[in-house]
Amino acid sequence: MKVLAISGYKPFELGVFKKDHPSHLFIMAAIKKSLIPMAEEGLEWVLISGQLGVELWAAEVVFDLHKDFPDLKLAVITPFLDQEMSWNENNKEWYQSVLAKADFIDSVTKKGYEKPWQFRLKNQFFIEKSDGLLMLYDQEKEGSPKYLYELALNYQKKHSYPIELITFYDLQMIVEEEQLKRSDF
Template sequence: MKVLAISGYKPFELGIFNKNHPSVLYIKAAIKKALLNMIEEGLEWVLISGQLGVELWAAEVVFELQLDYPQLKLAVITPFLEQESNWNETNKEWYTSILMQADFIDSVTKKGYEKPWQFRLKNQFFVEKSDALLMMYDQEKEGSPKHLYELAVEYKTKHNYQIELITFYDLQMVVEEEQFKQSDY
């Protein structure tokens, strides 16, 4: 596997309204654990669309991993230009800091937001241009990742495509592992 697309919930869908929320540490730990396995299998590129939440947290994990795995690269390919235009200043600064460190930046549609079809086009691009999808998504709690997940599942029926989910159960396991590491055992 050379190219991995990563996506998942937006922060508000998880009840997270601050990028320093304690839950973010566990989400990033789960992403890191999955990425480390994939790096061992030859992962070269991580692809995100730059949306708030799981995708930007994943970018931060990639930057951290690049210290030990400099061959790992991050591509940010947005659905449309200036997707951050309606975000608050804090989120815009976070997003800009991610873009400044990314290895590649582009947009699927070379124009500003027009209609939802731009998100569908981005989802299709992500699935077709990656070898696998890592997604923080739980079918018990639908949300914005649902459309990308369903497209990937459909794509997988005709192509050799890997889908790896981080579910709420997986997150609970990570929380317990991390708490165990911090205890005196």
């Protein structure tokens, strides 16, 4: 796999309202746990749309992995221009800090937000331009990732397209692993 798309829930869908909420560490640990074996097998690009939450945390993981995998690159391809316009200052700063370190930045549609079709076009682009998908998504809790997931499942019917889900159960396992590490068992 050369190009991996990563997506998942937005922060409010997880009940997380600050970038550095303690749960983000477990989400990042889960993403890292999935990414390391892929990077070891030659993953070259991680593709995100730059949305708040899982995607920006995934970007932070990619930057962290640069120490061990200096050739791993990050592409941020937004659905439309200026997607951060309505975000608060802290989120805008976080987003800008990710863009500043990204290896490639572009937008699927070269205009500002108009209609939901821009998100559908972005999802289609992500599936067609990547070799697989990693998502923080649990079918028990629908949310915005549902549309990308369903599109990927349909694409998978006709193409070799691996989809790896990080579920809430997986996150719980990460939390328990971290607690065991801290209690020195």
